[in-house]
Amino acid sequence: MEAVTFGVLGAVTAGRGPDVLALKGPRHRAVLARLILARRRVVPVARLVEDLWEAPPPRAVGAVRTFVGDLRRALEPDRPPRAPARLLVTEGPGYALRAAPDAVDAWRFEAAVTEADRLPAAQAPERLRAALGEWRGPAYAEFGTEDWARGERSRLTELRLRAVERRAELLVELGRAAEAVPDLDAHLTEHPWREESWRLLALALYRTGRQADALAVLRRARALLAGRLGIDPGPRLRRLEAGILAQDPDLDPPGEPADAAARLWARTTEAYDRTVAAGARARLESTVGLLRGLAVTGGGGLEAAREHRMTAVQAAEETGDAELTARVIGAYDVPANWTRGDDPELARRIVAAAERTLAALPEDPTADTARCRLLATVALESRGVRSPRGPRAAAEAEEIARRLDDPALLAFALNGVFMQSCTRAGLAPRRDAIGAELTALGARHGLVNHEVLGHLIRLQARAALADLTAADAHARAVNHLAERHERPLVGVFTAWYRALREAVSADASDASSDASGGSHDSAEAAYRSAAARLDGAGMPGLERGLLPLALLGLRLARGRPARVDPRADWGPYRPWAEPFALLAEGRDTEARGALRALPEPAPDLLYEALCCAEAAVALDLGDRPALRRTYDRLLPAAGELAGAGSGLLTFGPVDGWLAAIRRALDA
Numbered sequence: 001m002e003a004v005t006f007g008v009l010g011a012v013t014a015g016r017g018p019d020v021l022a023l024k025g026p027r028h029r030a031v032l033a034r035l036i037l038a039r040r041r042v043v044p045v046a047r048l049v050e051d052l053w054e055a056p057p058p059r060a061v062g063a064v065r066t067f068v069g070d071l072r073r074a075l076e077p078d079r080p081p082r083a084p085a086r087l088l089v090t091e092g093p094g095y096a097l098r099a100a101p102d103a104v105d106a107w108r109f110e111a112a113v114t115e116a117d118r119l120p121a122a123q124a125p126e127r128l129r130a131a132l133g134e135w136r137g138p139a140y141a142e143f144g145t146e147d148w149a150r151g152e153r154s155r156l157t158e159l160r161l162r163a164v165e166r167r168a169e170l171l172v173e174l175g176r177a178a179e180a181v182p183d184l185d186a187h188l189t190e191h192p193w194r195e196e197s198w199r200l201l202a203l204a205l206y207r208t209g210r211q212a213d214a215l216a217v218l219r220r221a222r223a224l225l226a227g228r229l230g231i232d233p234g235p236r237l238r239r240l241e242a243g244i245l246a247q248d249p250d251l252d253p254p255g256e257p258a259d260a261a262a263r264l265w266a267r268t269t270e271a272y273d274r275t276v277a278a279g280a281r282a283r284l285e286s287t288v289g290l291l292r293g294l295a296v297t298g299g300g301g302l303e304a305a306r307e308h309r310m311t312a313v314q315a316a317e318e319t320g321d322a323e324l325t326a327r328v329i330g331a332y333d334v335p336a337n338w339t340r341g342d343d344p345e346l347a348r349r350i351v352a353a354a355e356r357t358l359a360a361l362p363e364d365p366t367a368d369t370a371r372c373r374l375l376a377t378v379a380l381e382s383r384g385v386r387s388p389r390g391p392r393a394a395a396e397a398e399e400i401a402r403r404l405d406d407p408a409l410l411a412f413a414l415n416g417v418f419m420q421s422c423t424r425a426g427l428a429p430r431r432d433a434i435g436a437e438l439t440a441l442g443a444r445h446g447l448v449n450h451e452v453l454g455h456l457i458r459l460q461a462r463a464a465l466a467d468l469t470a471a472d473a474h475a476r477a478v479n480h481l482a483e484r485h486e487r488p489l490v491g492v493f494t495a496w497y498r499a500l501r502e503a504v505s506a507d508a509s510d511a512s513s514d515a516s517g518g519s520h521d522s523a524e525a526a527y528r529s530a531a532a533r534l535d536g537a538g539m540p541g542l543e544r545g546l547l548p549l550a551l552l553g554l555r556l557a558r559g560r561p562a563r564v565d566p567r568a569d570w571g572p573y574r575p576w577a578e579p580f581a582l583l584a585e586g587r588d589t590e591a592r593g594a595l596r597a598l599p600e601p602a603p604d605l606l607y608e609a610l611c612c613a614e615a616a617v618a619l620d621l622g623d624r625p626a627l628r629r630t631y632d633r634l635l636p637a638a639g640e641l642a643g644a645g646s647g648l649l650t651f652g653p654v655d656g657w658l659a660a661i662r663r664a665l666d667a
Contacts, residue, residue, distance in 0.1 A: 004075050004087060006097075006104045007567075008036055009156070010136030012143070014075065018565035019584065021074045024067075026142065027052055031067045033140055035088070035097035036104055037152050044094035051148040068095055105134045106156055113163050121170055126535075128167040135160060136567065161191060168200045175253050177207040179536075192224050195234050202237075206244055207253045214244055306343055313353050322360035323370055329354050330373025333412040335453035337460070337493070339422050339604035340384040340572070342541035347381040354378050372400040372409055379416030384604045391420040411441050411450040418457055422603045425611065425654075426636030428645050432461035448485050452478055456493055456647070460605065463500060464637075464645030466653075471497070492533045492542075496648040499526035503554050503650055504641070523554055527649070545571025550649035552577070553609060553642075556616050557652030575599070576610050579617040592621050600633075608634065609643030612651040619664055631661045 004021070007013040012033045014021040023029050034051055035043055049060045057063070072079070072088050079085065088097055102108055112131035116124040139156040143149040164187050171180040184201040188194065198221035205214040218241045222233050233241075243251050309332060316328035329350070341347045354374045361367045361374075375397035382390030397413040418434045421427050435457030442451025455478035462471040475494050482490035503523040531547040548568040555562055564580040575598055582591035595617050601610035611633045618626035634642070634654055642651040651657070 003100060003103060006032070006036055006099060007136065008033060008140050009105045009109060009134050010138070011141045012036075013567070015565075015567075018563040018568075020566065022585070023074060024070050027063075028067050028070055030143060030146075031064065032071055032097070033143055034148060035095060036099070036106075037140075037149065038096065039107075040096055040098055042091050042094045042096045044092075046093070048094065051146070106139065109134045109156075110159065113159060116163075116166070121174060125167050125170045125174070125176075128163050128170075132160065132163055132167070161187075161194060165194070165196050165200060168197070168204065172200060172204050172207060175207075177204040177253065180204045181208070193229065195221070195225070195237055198233075199237050199240055202240055202244070203251065206251055211244060211247075215241070218244075306346060310346055310349055310353075313350065317353060317356070322357050322362075323367065325353070325357045326361060326367075326370035326374055329357060329377055330370060330412075332377070333373070333408075333415075335415055335449045336380060336383070336419065337453055337456040338539065338542050339419055340541045340602065340606075341381065342539055347383075351378050351381045354381070368400050368404060369406070369409060372397050372404070372413060375400070376413045376416040379413075380419050383419040384602045386423075386600070386603050391423065394420040407441050407445040408447060411438060411447050411453075414438055414441075415450070415453060420603075422605055422607055422645075424603075424636060425608050425634055426638075426640070428461045428464035428637075428640060431457055431645070432465070435461055448481065449487075452481050452485075452487055452490060455481065456490070459493075459497060460645050460647035463497070463647055463650075464608075464640050466639070466641050466644070468501065468504065471647075472501075489537065489539075492530075492537050492539070493647060495533045496527075496530040499523065499530040499550070500644060500648055500650055502526040503550075503557070504644075524551060527551060527554065530648075543571075544569060545573040546648065548577065549573045549606070549609065549613075552580070552613065553649050553651040556612065557650060562616060572602070573606075573610065573613075576613040580613075583617065583620055588621065591617065592623060595621065595623055595626055605646040606643060606649075608637050608640065608645065608654065609649065609651050612642045612654075612657050615657050615661055619660060622664065624665065627661050627664055631658060631665070634658060634661075 002017040004014055004016050007015070012023075012029045014023060014032065023032065030052055031048060034048060045061055045064055048064050049056050052064070053060060068088060072085050075087050076085060087099070088095060101111070109131050112127055112134075116127040116131065119127055138144060139153045140146075140149045144153065164183065168180040168184050168187075171177065180200065181204050184197055184204065188197050188201065191197065198217060202214040202217045202221075205211075205217060218233075218237060221237060225231050225233055232238075240251075242248075313325070313329055316325040319325070354377045358371065358374050358378075361371055375393045379390050379394035379397060382393070394413070394416040398410070398417050401410040401413040414434055414437060418431060418438075421431050421434065435454045437454070438450050438457065439454030441447060442449070442454055455474045459471050459474040459478065462468070462474065475497050478490055479494055481487065482494075503526070505523070527547060527550045531543075531550075534543040534546070537543070548565065548570055552562055552564065562580040562584075564577045564584065566577070566581045568577075570577045575594070579591045579594040579598075582588075582594060595614065598614055601607045601614075611630050614626060615630040615634070617623075618630060634657060637654045638658060640654045642654045642657060644650040
């Protein structure tokens with residue numbers, strides 16, 4: 001049986017594997033929290049009574065013993081009657097929780113922070129990032145007003161704040177200042193009195209070429225400290241401000257930028273600053289070209305490109321020149337093969353700017369190229385949004401591009417068509433045709449980025465159609481192109497495709513392998529390895545929720561019970577995870593309500609996978625309306641591998657799901 005783990009960095013919880021244990025009432029959780037806080041030491045019953053009640057009732061000691069008995073049954077359900085407890089033990093005048101050193105999230109967090117101090121500087125930021133990931137909310141969240149918890153809450157909180165600042169300091173020292181900025185921004189929103197965080201944020205901004213922003217941050221810090229606390233900034237903040245104003249060489253980044261993305265970042269920000277200062281329209285367009293090049297490097301480059309893109313669009317709109325604005329918006333023709341956006345709010349703003357510019361363009365053929373690029377942008381940035389506008393814009397862009405017979409323009413337009421090709425199940429053949437045309441266009445006209453895109457689209461489509469031999473060929477071809485032309489993001493997708501292949505092999509394994517769990521375990525390990533590649537890749541729209549969804553699909557495809565960890569980051573897929581969690585807790589009525597509240601999945605590459613997740617819950621509950629709905633949605637994808645159109649994961653053959661639904665409806 002898996003060991004019990006405990007969480008106090010947020011609400012107090014206990015769990016076994018992915019399963020959350022029921023701890024009954026608030027005083028049960030208070031007893032558990034008090035024992036965790038004691039760190040394996042004995043807490044006398046008298047102290048527990050004192051901590052649990054301001055005015056203890058007459059039978060308080062008996063109540064504590066009842067709470068402890070209930071907790072023991074939850075923590076060790078298989079312990080024989082009258083056998084001594086092994087985890088929550090009686091000792092001397094009280095009780096102790098003999099949890100393993102790595103069984104409590106707070107203990108793991110502290111150990112990781114200590115370990116990070118001993119690691120080489122290049123490795124420490126990742127260890128601190130993982131440690132900070134243990135936090136789900138305030139420590140001992142529901143006991144914030146209790147005297148017994150106050151000191152430990154304060155100690156852990158201060159340790160977390162120092163870990164955030166230490167990680168940011170390391171990133172800045174390592175020449176990775178751009179990575180530190182978002183976390184420091186969020187950190188200061190919650191903890192605006194942290195002078196060291198203000199200093200690090202200003203220094204990080206300065207080292208990424210954003211001198212004006214760095215000075216603005218220091219002014220904000222000064223105003224806040226004076227307004228809220230009535231104090232002036234400390235000497236380190238004052239010295240930094242003076243150094244920035246003097247452009248002190250000691251504040252420059254250490255050495256030269258370490259890689260192409262960092263060098264391009266520096267060029268981009270420098271070019272943008274020149275553009276704004278000089279008002280040069282040609283430089284504005286060239287800056288967008290640099291952003292486009294930065295985006296294909298992935299990681300911090302992709303994030304930096306997103307950050308500056310809207311600024312460039314706004315600067316173009318301010319000129320009042322619709323054709324210039326159209327060129328600036330349309331120049332960002334970065335190929336995309338994932339049908340869910342990384343920043344929905346930015347996408348909405350880009351679409352709005354494109355629509356305004358479309359309305360302002362002159363109605364004559366000379367503006368057709370600009371019009372086509374704006375329409376393709378609308379189609380691309382409307383990915384994953386169920387609206388008629390995206391498909392219509394994609395079709396209009398394709399028609400103009402074919403009429404103009406411009407290969408680069410057609411490649412951009414076809415990317416928009418691809419993004420709008422997931423409006424229902426069963427459209428993998430259409431996507432395969434788009435990928436084939438993009439591959440041919442790219443190879444014939446030297447459009448490397450779109451040739452790469454075409455192979456990735458065909459990999460996804462052939463996987464959906466269960467033609468894994470062809471998908472393998474496209475994986476090899478795209479890896480070759482990526483290595484030759486330095487396209488690092490490709491490796492993220494092909495790593496996930498290898499995990500998908502391992503999952504399909506697990507599905508096809510014989511009964512003996514299933515019994516041993518070997519194939520399933522190797523597939524799970526492959527998924528986890530692929531998920532690690534996403535860390536720092538700069539693609540939150542792909543990363544969030546993907547691993548738990550892949551693991552859910554792995555279990556369901558093998559006919560195993562779903563195991564859903566409600567604490568995991570399910571991202572946009574949480575509505576499909578919640579009914580499973582409710583079923584596991586025996587809350588069938590609530591699970592049925594959650595099932596019926598499910599929206600139709602978004603029009604993206606995981607449409608079929610989410611339909612299967614919905615079908616699995618409906619089969620467990622025997623919910624006939626939901627079964628009919630999922631059957632109708634899945635039927636056009638008969639013969640396909642559900643979810644494999646993503647090129648990342650699978651829920652198994654669609655035909656198996658359709659057959660199971662038919663049997664349930666006929667019963």
